[in-house]
Amino acid sequence: MSVEDKKVLELQQRIEKIAVGGGEKAIEKQKAMGKLTARERIIALLDPDSFHEYDLFVEHDGRDFGMQDKSLPGDGVIIGTGSICGSPIAIFAQDFTVAGGSLGFMHARKITKIMDYALNMRIPLIGINDSGGARIQEGVNALAGYGEIFFRNTLSSGVIPQISVILGPCAGGAVYSPALTDFVFVVENISKMFITGPEVIKTVLGEEISMEELGGARVHSEQTGNAHFFATSEEECFGQIRKLISMIPPANNIPAPKAAPADPQPQYDITSIVPADPTVPYDVRDVIKALVDGSDFLEVMELFAANIVVGFGRIDGETVGFIANQPMVLAGVLDCDSSDKAARFIRFCDAFGIPIVTLEDLPGYLPGIDQEHAGVIRHGAKMLYAYSEATVPSITVILRKAYGGGYIAMGSRHLRADFVFAWPNAEIAVMGPEGAANIIFRKEIMGAEDPAKMREQKIQEYKEKFANPYVAASRGYIDSVIAPSDTRKFIQHALHVAAHKSRHQPAKKHGNPPF
Amino acid sequence: MSEEKKYETLETAYGTFQTTYNKMYRERKPWVPANPKNIVCHIPGTIVKVMVKEGDQVKPGDLLILFKAMKMNNNVVAQKAGTIKKICVKAGENVKNHTVLIEME
Numbered sequence: 001m002s003v004e005d006k007k008v009l010e011l012q013q014r015i016e017k018i019a020v021g022g023g024e025k026a027i028e029k030q031k032a033m034g035k036l037t038a039r040e041r042i043i044a045l046l047d048p049d050s051f052h053e054y055d056l057f058v059e060h061d062g063r064d065f066g067m068q069d070k071s072l073p074g075d076g077v078i079i080g081t082g083s084i085c086g087s088p089i090a091i092f093a094q095d096f097t098v099a100g101g102s103l104g105f106m107h108a109r110k111i112t113k114i115m116d117y118a119l120n121m122r123i124p125l126i127g128i129n130d131s132g133g134a135r136i137q138e139g140v141n142a143l144a145g146y147g148e149i150f151f152r153n154t155l156s157s158g159v160i161p162q163i164s165v166i167l168g169p170c171a172g173g174a175v176y177s178p179a180l181t182d183f184v185f186v187v188e189n190i191s192k193m194f195i196t197g198p199e200v201i202k203t204v205l206g207e208e209i210s211m212e213e214l215g216g217a218r219v220h221s222e223q224t225g226n227a228h229f230f231a232t233s234e235e236e237c238f239g240q241i242r243k244l245i246s247m248i249p250p251a252n253n254i255p256a257p258k259a260a261p262a263d264p265q266p267q268y269d270i271t272s273i274v275p276a277d278p279t280v281p282y283d284v285r286d287v288i289k290a291l292v293d294g295s296d297f298l299e300v301m302e303l304f305a306a307n308i309v310v311g312f313g314r315i316d317g318e319t320v321g322f323i324a325n326q327p328m329v330l331a332g333v334l335d336c337d338s339s340d341k342a343a344r345f346i347r348f349c350d351a352f353g354i355p356i357v358t359l360e361d362l363p364g365y366l367p368g369i370d371q372e373h374a375g376v377i378r379h380g381a382k383m384l385y386a387y388s389e390a391t392v393p394s395i396t397v398i399l400r401k402a403y404g405g406g407y408i409a410m411g412s413r414h415l416r417a418d419f420v421f422a423w424p425n426a427e428i429a430v431m432g433p434e435g436a437a438n439i440i441f442r443k444e445i446m447g448a449e450d451p452a453k454m455r456e457q458k459i460q461e462y463k464e465k466f467a468n469p470y471v472a473a474s475r476g477y478i479d480s481v482i483a484p485s486d487t488r489k490f491i492q493h494a495l496h497v498a499a500h501k502s503r504h505q506p507a508k509k510h511g512n513p514p515f
Numbered sequence: 516m517s518e519e520k521k522y523e524t525l526e527t528a529y530g531t532f533q534t535t536y537n538k539m540y541r542e543r544k545p546w547v548p549a550n551p552k553n554i555v556c557h558i559p560g561t562i563v564k565v566m567v568k569e570g571d572q573v574k575p576g577d578l579l580i581l582f583k584a585m586k587m588n589n590n591v592v593a594q595k596a597g598t599i600k601k602i603c604v605k606a607g608e609n610v611k612n613h614t615v616l617i618e619m620e
Contacts, residue, residue, distance in 0.1 A: 204559060205559045205609070205611060206609050207611070222539075223538070279532045280533055281522060281532070281533050281535070306537055307537065327532070327534060328534060329534060329535055329536075329537055330534055330535075330540055331527065331532035333527060337539065363528075363530065363532055364527060364528060364529055365527075366527070366540075367526070367528055370543050370544070370546065401529075403529045404528070404529065429529075431529065432529030433530075434530065435528060435529075
C-alpha cells in the first residue's frame with residue numbers, strides 16, 4: 001500500500017465516522033418519528049450522485065458547560081451543492097441526530113457559508129430545517145448565528161430564490177429564517193413551527209395545546225399563511241420542491257428553465273367552465289388549466305386564502321405567474337389574507353422576471369367588522385403596491401365580474417397592466433346595480449307612485465348601461481373584448497410582444513410598501 | 516369536473532353570491548363592543564395584589580391591582596372615578612388575556 005493509498009483510506013475512515021451523524025441510537029429515534037436523516041433527505045431531493053459536501057470536518061468551538069469534551073459530527077448540519085433537474089443549487093440540512101440539530105456558532109457559520117456561495121454563484125438556496133433551536137451552552141454566540149442567517153436571507157431576497165423546508169421542529173428565533181425566504185414547504189405530522197412552544201404557553205398561560213395544533217403543517221398552510229406547500233410525506237414534499245425548481249429562475253438575472261411548448265389538455269374546455277350567471281360559482285383553476293401548456297399548473301399556497309389562486313404555469317414553454325379570483329371560495333372576494341397572498345406572489349414574479357397573468361372575477365372586498373379591524377385597508381394596499389410596482393409583462397383578463405375597488409386592484413390598466421382583455425359577458429361597475437340605482441335614482445324612486453317597481457326598473461337600466469365591457473372598452477381601459485375561446489391565443493401573443501418590455505421605476509433606494 | 520354541489524351564500528355590497536366558506540371565515544368571531552365599565556387585562560399574567568375592595572370609591576389614577584406579566588410588575592390604575600362593583604380575580608391567580616379583572620359602576 002502506497003503512502004497515498006494509506007492517506008486516502010484514512011480520509012475515507014474519517015468521512016465515514018462523521019457521515020453517520022449522531023449515531024445509531026439517535027438515527028433510530030429519528031426514524032421512529034417518521035423522519036429521514038439529513039443525509040437521506042439531501043440524496044432523495046437532489047439528482048442522483050450530484051451532491052458535493054463541504055465543511056464536513058468543521059468542529060464546534062463551545063468551551064463551556066462540558067461542551068469542550070464533546071465532538072459533534074459536522075456540528076449538526078450538512079452543507080453542499082448539487083443539482084435538481086440538472087440545475088445547480090446550494091443546500092444545507094440540519095441534522096437532528098446531532099445534539100438535536102441545535103444551532104451553535106460553527107453550525108451557523110456553515111449555513112452562512114453556503115448562503116454566501118448561493119448568492120455569489122447566483123443559484124437557488126434550499127434549507128432543510130430540523131432543529132431544537134439555539135445551542136444554549138453557547139449563549140449569545142448562538143443568537144449571533146441566527147442574526148447572521150437572517151441578514152443573509154434578506155440580502156439574497158429578490159436575487160436568488162430561497163426555499164425553506166421544515167422537516168422537524170423549527171422554534172423560537174429559528175422560524176424567522178424560513179419566514180424571510182420565498183417558499184416554505186411543510187409536511188403533516190413532521191413540521192412544527194412556533195415562537196413559543198406548548199410548554200411555555202402552558203407554564204405562562206395555563207393553556208394546553210399540542211405542537212401539531214399550535215404550529216403544525218396544516219395550521220401554517222391553512223391559517224397563518226407561513227407555509228406555501230403542504231405535503232403528507234417527505235417524498236411528496238421533495239417532489240414539490242423539484243417541480244418548483246424546474247419552473248422558477250435560478251436568479252433574478254437568469255430566465256426560468258424553458259420547457260417544450262404543449263397544448264392544454266382537451267378536457268379543459270374554456271368555453272364551458274364559467275357560468276353566465278355572475279352569482280354562480282366555478283373553479284377558476286379549471287380556467288387556468290385550460291390556458292397553460294399541458295394543463296400543468298403548480299399552485300402556491302393552495303390551502304391559505306383559497307379565495308384567490310396563485311401559482312405557476314407555462315405558456316409556449318415559458319413560466320408565467322397566475323393570479324386569479326376563486327369564485328368557488330368566498331365568491332372570490334379580496335380580504336386581508338388574499339391580498340397578502342397575492343401581493344407577495346406578485347413581488348416574487350416581478351423580482352425574478354416572471355410575467356404575470358391575472359384572471360379577474362370578483363365582487364370587490366369582503367364586508368365585515370372583523371375585516372375592517374384586521375386592517376383590510378393596510379393589507380389590501382399591499383396588492384395595489386405590488387401590481388403598481390411590477391415592471392414584468394402583465395396581462396389581465398376580466399372573465400366576468402370586476403366591481404368597485406376590486407376592478408382597480410386586480411391588475412387594472414390604471415396600475416399599468418400592459419394588456420387588459422375582457423370576455424363579452426364581463427360586468428364592470430363602480431358598485432352593485434341595486435346600491436347604485438338607489439343612489440343615482442333616489443329622487444325618481446321616492447317620487448314614483450310605485451317606488452318598488454321604479455327601483456326595479458332603474459336597477460335594470462343601470463345594469464344595461466354598465467353590466468358589459470363596452471363602456472370600459474370605449475375608454476380604452478380594456479384593449480380588446482375577446483371570445484373565451486381566443487384567450488390563450490391573446491395571452492400567447494401578448495407575452496410574445498412583451499418579451500423585451502422595458503419600463504423602469506424612478507430611481508429610489510427602495511419604496512415603502514404597507515408591509 | 517362539475518359535479519352537483521351544495522353552495523353557501525355570501526352577501527356583499529354587490530349582491531348575494533353562491534360560494535363556499537373557508538375555515539377562517541367560518542370560525543371568525545362576532546364583534547362584541549367593549550364594556551367601558553369593565554377593567555380588562557390586555558396581556559396574560561398573574562395577579563400579585565388587589566389593592567381595593569368591593570364598594571370602594573376610586574378616582575382617576577388610583578392603584579387597583581398589581582399585575583405581573585412578562586416578568587414585569589404592572590400597575591392597573593383607575594381611568595375614571597367610580598365605585599368598585601365586583602372584583603373578579605384574587606391574588607396569585609393566573610389570568611388569560613382579555614380577562615375582566617374588575618367591574619365598576
